[in-house]
């Protein structure tokens with residue numbers, strides 16, 4: 180069976196005998212390349228070279244495209260942001276409902292980032308056809324919060340909920356269109372991060388009120404395109420992992436939870452990815468600590484299949500080579516120990 184099929188089977192919670200090791204390497208790989216972040220940001224060929232070379236050098240699995248934030252860039256570009264400056268990124272430009280009429284109409288042609296991401300996905304598929312391409316996208320709620328500014332989004336949760344709903348609806352369709360094009364370009368797994376709209380930032384009640392409905396709708400759309408979907412519950416989501424599961428993704432990339440409990444409670448509904456602590460273990464730990472933590476997670480998470488070993492968030496560029504090797508070694512040893520069981 181091809182490697183890519185095996186990894187997709189793991190995401191579908193099938194037993195494959197393997198534990199893929201898939202760190203989020205967007206920043207890490209670029210930091211190990213001869214190129215700067217700016218160079219990779221503006222030149223898909225350089226970015227692809229960085230991603231592919233790093234994967235080959237260390238031997239982990241999977242390829243990544245950096246977060247798609249093109250809707251914010253087009254719809255807020257040129258507007259005045261919260262600092263009183265003309266915005267290039269579009270972030271923090273829709274501060275009040277009165278700003279809504281100023282929002283720029285979305286156009287595919289004007290979205291340079293979309294075309295760069297499409298080129299990146301195609302080049303990754305060409306370079307390594309048997310590796311799954313994970314495509315990171317800010318979903319509609321994240322885009323709304325980005326345009327409004329995170330703190331301002333929280334403020335309006337309490338003072339003007341209708342503004343948030345209106346904003347989220349405005350970005351929904353353009354984002355669907357872009358997502359469809361990224362999938363058509365060859366994205367294998369859509370990976371949705373929630374750094375600012377999850378358990379560490381807003382209450383369960385607010386999450387249900389402002390996110391769950393849109394997340395379900397957006398996830399349904401992604402799944403209707405036949406692609407695989409993983410939601411990254413960035414931070415502590417222990418009071419709402421059930422909600423995240425109900426939103427329909429194939430898998431959750433978890434953090435800050437008790438893996439044994441998560442496996443028991445939700446492992447029958449979603450595959451799990453994670454959750455080696457990025458900073459205390461992967462970045463600051465020694466290889467022995469990394470190995471022990473990773474082995475333990477694999478032996479807990481991979482029983483019955485459906486587990487991908489990964490740090491609990493993006494891999495820090497300061498992670499040592501030895502620690503990455505220890506992570507991969509632990510997964511290989513766990514595969515042997517779990518023979519026939521994972």
Ligand SMILES: [Zn+2]
Pocket residue numbers: 372374411412413414434491492493
């Ligand atoms: Zn995260």
